Amino acid sequence: MNTEKRLVYMDHAATTATRVEVAEAMVPYMTGHFGNPSSLYDLAKDSREAVDAARVQVAAAIGAAPKEIYFTSGGTESDNWALKGVAFAKRSKGNHIITTAVEHHAISHTCAWLEKQGFSVTYLPVDRYGMVDPEAVEAAITPETILISVMMANNEIGTIMPIAEIGTVARKHGVLFHTDAVQAAGHIPIDVQEMNIDLLSLSGHKFHGPKGTGALYVGPGVRLDPLMHGGAQERGRRAGTENVPGIVGMGMALSLAVAEMVENAERVTALRDRLAAGLLAIPETYLNGHPQKRLPNNVNVVFAYIEGESILLLLNRKGIAASTGSACSSASLEASHVLMACGLPHDVVHGSLRLTLGEETTEADVDYVVAAVAGVVQRLRDMSPLTPTELRSK
Amino acid sequence: MYNEKVMDHFEHPRNQGVIEDANGTGEVGNAQCGDIMKIYLKVEDDVITDVRFQTFGCGAAVASSSMATEMIKGKTLAEAWDLSNKAVAEALEGLPPQKLHCSVLAEESIHAAINDYRVKHGLEAWEEKGGHAEHQH
Numbered sequence: 183m184n185t186e187k188r189l190v191y192m193d194h195a196a197t198t199a200t201r202v203e204v205a206e207a208m209v210p211y212m213t214g215h216f217g218n219p220s221s222l223y224d225l226a227k228d229s230r231e232a233v234d235a236a237r238v239q240v241a242a243a244i245g246a247a248p249k250e251i252y253f254t255s256g257g258t259e260s261d262n263w264a265l266k267g268v269a270f271a272k273r274s275k276g277n278h279i280i281t282t283a284v285e286h287h288a289i290s291h292t293c294a295w296l297e298k299q300g301f302s303v304t305y306l307p308v309d310r311y312g313m314v315d316p317e318a319v320e321a322a323i324t325p326e327t328i329l330i331s332v333m334m335a336n337n338e339i340g341t342i343m344p345i346a347e348i349g350t351v352a353r354k355h356g357v358l359f360h361t362d363a364v365q366a367a368g369h370i371p372i373d374v375q376e377m378n379i380d381l382l383s384l385s386g387h388k389f390h391g392p393k394g395t396g397a398l399y400v401g402p403g404v405r406l407d408p409l410m411h412g413g414a415q416e417r418g419r420r421a422g423t424e425n426v427p428g429i430v431g432m433g434m435a436l437s438l439a440v441a442e443m444v445e446n447a448e449r450v451t452a453l454r455d456r457l458a459a460g461l462l463a464i465p466e467t468y469l470n471g472h473p474q475k476r477l478p479n480n481v482n483v484v485f486a487y488i489e490g491e492s493i494l495l496l497l498n499r500k501g502i503a504a505s506t507g508s509a510c511s512s513a514s515l516e517a518s519h520v521l522m523a524c525g526l527p528h529d530v531v532h533g534s535l536r537l538t539l540g541e542e543t544t545e546a547d548v549d550y551v552v553a554a555v556a557g558v559v560q561r562l563r564d565m566s567p568l569t570p571t572e573l574r575s576k
Numbered sequence: 577m578y579n580e581k582v583m584d585h586f587e588h589p590r591n592q593g594v595i596e597d598a599n600g601t602g603e604v605g606n607a608q609c610g611d612i613m614k615i616y617l618k619v620e621d622d623v624i625t626d627v628r629f630q631t632f633g634c635g636a637a638v639a640s641s642s643m644a645t646e647m648i649k650g651k652t653l654a655e656a657w658d659l660s661n662k663a664v665a666e667a668l669e670g671l672p673p674q675k676l677h678c679s680v681l682a683e684e685s686i687h688a689a690i691n692d693y694r695v696k697h698g699l700e701a702w703e704e705k706g707g708h709a710e711h712q713h
Binding site for chain 1: 578583586587589592603606607608609610611612613614630631632633634635636637638674
């Protein structure tokens, strides 16, 4: 029994710590340079320039022009704005939206709301790895289709979608293409030009920026209604006084993440594969998501015969922070729609465990987690009435 | 999200395991909902002399099984039958509202085990009083 107490944070897909240098860079914009960027006097000029500089940083990270970046309060606002903004701006042209069955709730619940407003939404199925077929996207396009929204990488299982191929399809049919890149930005390369992306959502706290920050990329010529009405901030498209410190922090964090991406991805991928191999050595354990086309930091597995919340509680006692798709752990008591869409049976979804690594994760962390998980799984299997005799402790 | 009492019963479950020569067993719940409870009873002269459980489920489900088995050990079948899910939840010093159904599962599995014993011994199965035994998801 390992009595060592340590903290191993393996929930980077949920949120990340703001980098110290990022937090430090933000402080002057709360204290000294506190001016409202919309004001006329010199004090405001510092704030304005800081926002402009961050816009350049964010644009550069995704191959966009600075004037195509709009700052928001986070990924959820960006997703809401992209979908509702395009839907209402294009209502006279058509009422059909195409998306997938595995999107984040910021997309799927917004789509459900749009359906109540009279829009029609196609939720494309995915294969067992959570991958959507670009040909299925093309086949779903009708003369009424005004928007395609497909996430770049899945938040639960890490599967990276064929975004460039879907972008080509969208462009060919003259349909706008939005991607929720919240999990992808700062982790895998993004180029909105090459990938034919018209709208793209970002969230600052997923790449060591501050919470409450996000951005929406809006490509040239894309019309969308505002989500927030009020002042003329963000060139009249997103009202509300700019979160200057947050914007400064997000710009810097993304810029650093992109600069270090290649090196980090290589190191984290090796750790991810070590972790996955260690966990898959536990009997009746299966990998969720695509074996290769997945985020460098994502491991998602299911253990037969046990339930995820119990796994998390016991791992927490060992200092390990992780996540599950079990219904019992969610306030809504609904099992993961992503794992269900991948075709996993309902009872198996309850035994899922997501571990998402970070830049600070070490090989020792991985080995500690593998040993801890193996112990917890055995303990819970010994307790479960479903466990076959051969998997029980002697 | 759980209080210390619940965590204590989850981490150190009492009466976990099986009774090989149990004379009453009951299993309720289903894997789809995410929780299954199985109760094993050893009954002698109408008294529960030993009880064990196996549970597939969340922290609240395990803690409810542990507490419920503690509460019926040494009791007569009639006394055990009267153990309500509310009493189990109260003994655990409260469960989060969305987890109350786990304590219902404990009550139902005990009822199932008691009736299994009764039927096996030529007695009439007792009827659920209704009202409190629903298991909703």
